[in-house]
Amino acid sequence: MQVFKSPKESLGDLGALAAAKLIAAATDVALVVDTQGVIRDVAFNKDELALELDGQGRWLGSRLMDIVTADTQAKIRELLLDATVRDVPTWRQVNHPSPGGEDVPVLYSAISLGRDDRLLVVGRDLRQLAMMQQRLINAQQSMERDYIRLRHAETRYRLLFQVxxxxxxxxxxxxxxxxxxxxxxxxxxxxxxxxxxxxxxxxxxxxxxxxxxxxxxxxxxxxxxxxxxxxxxxxxxxxxxxxxxxxxxxxxxxxxxxxxxQSAIPETGAAKSVALLLKYFEVAADAMVITHYDGRVVRANLAFLEMTQLGNAEQARGESLDRWLGRTGVDLSVALANLRQSGAIKLFATVLRGEYGASAEVEVSAVALNDVEDKPCFGFAIRNVEKRLPTAPSSKRELPRSVAQLTELIGRVPLRDLVRETTDVIEKLSIEAALELTGDNRASAADMLGLSRQSLYVKLRRYGLAEHAPDGEAADE
Known part of the structure; x- marks a missing residue:
């Protein structure tokens, strides 16, 4: 703090009344307190401030610490200690409670009056400064909110721009x-x-x-x-x-x-992959079909139309797949039941029938799917296996049908025909075994089987074993 260099010459004999007016004019609030912090006199520069802080005249005789808020009482102790012990005037901001509800901030400094029992505490009203600071904070918060809105708008623009x-x-x-x-x-x-x-x-x-x-x-x-x-x-x-x-x-x-x-924009990313998959679906060599959950056809490719002898896809749409696939009412029901239970089937052997009587042995693989509306459906891949090359050369005594092939006939042919087919297989196996045991001796084989030689020769020709019964030998006997 810098003071007058020649106060006596500059101010002359300044009396107490003149000093009091000077102090009251230079500060917003001035207090005279003793060393215990008790207020002995008070002066305000503005009546409005006096009414707000000391409207009821309670400050006189009160301790300075008691008229400030609890969180700033420690600052009052420091203020008085600096003025009495350290003799270093400092400024401390404290808050006075106000009947209006909002605290009144005041910046105080204390100086000694030259007497051991008196201190002069002068204060500046900081409400205008606090109001300006609050306006600055509000303006800064408003700018931050505007910045956040602009950043969100830019993010939405960028996302829309990209997609x-x-x-x-x-x-x-x-x-x-x-x-x-x-x-x-x-x-x-x-x-x-x-x-x-x-x-x-x-x-x-x-x-x-x-x-x-x-x-x-x-x-x-x-x-x-x-x-x-x-x-x-x-x-x-x-x-x-x-x-x-x-x-x-x-x-x-x-x-x-x-x-x-004016034409389609080239597709990128996932859209191009979907387009390729759709193209593969249409031109795949294997028959491919999409059905509803109940087996009604939604979409079929060209290979399926060719195998079922259909002219266009509209003829298949909405029809049940068992119209062409497997034994009517049997194979498709089994396949759908497995799909609903496990979600997939592989290499299910059955037949595919055409509209004009053609049929083909096929293998079916299928999976359960969800369409764009999240409704369950099934996808079928059907492969013609009739032209598949055998994995091993056939022996000359290979049976026309194995037991597994006979099992596949269940449901396709009447039971009477199936029993006759089974009897033929057993009869052929018995004849081949008898010929093998007798070293291809037809007479001994006929006796072993309980047949006449003529009946044995008839059966040999019937089952394609004519090499065991030449025409000349059969005629001689």
């Missing part, structure tokens, strides 16, 4: 260079982002249409109204409709350019 299926790019209005381009634009131009950005927008259009692009941008720049033009791309020759709009950002003029292709 849009329409080709969109930002072009500098002065240089006509591409500032930003979304993935649909890169797919349409068939160029990477590093090559597209900061390149001339007209370069991506056919030579005959580059001037039309430049003229459209110039019209939009001069009039401020949106412009359109029909142009052709340079790389693919695809016809596009170009739309341009002018906007300003950060003191710069920019074009928002949209390209609407």
């Amino acid at each position: 849009s299926s329409e080709a969109v790019m930002i072009v500098d209005a002065n240089s006509e260079l591409i500032v930003d381009a979304n993935p649909a634009t890169l797919a349409l131009f068939e160029t990477p982002a590093a090559q597209t950005l900061n390149s001339a927008v007209a370069a991506y259009f056919d030579d005959a249409h580059q001037q039309a692009v430049l003229n459209t941008l110039a019209d939009v720049r001069s009039t401020g109204r949106d412009g359109r033009a029909r142009v052709r791309l340079a790389n693919s020759g695809r016809e596009c409709e170009l739309s341009a709009s002018l906007f300003r950002q950060e003191n710069a003029s920019l074009f928002l350019v949209r390209l609407t292709s």
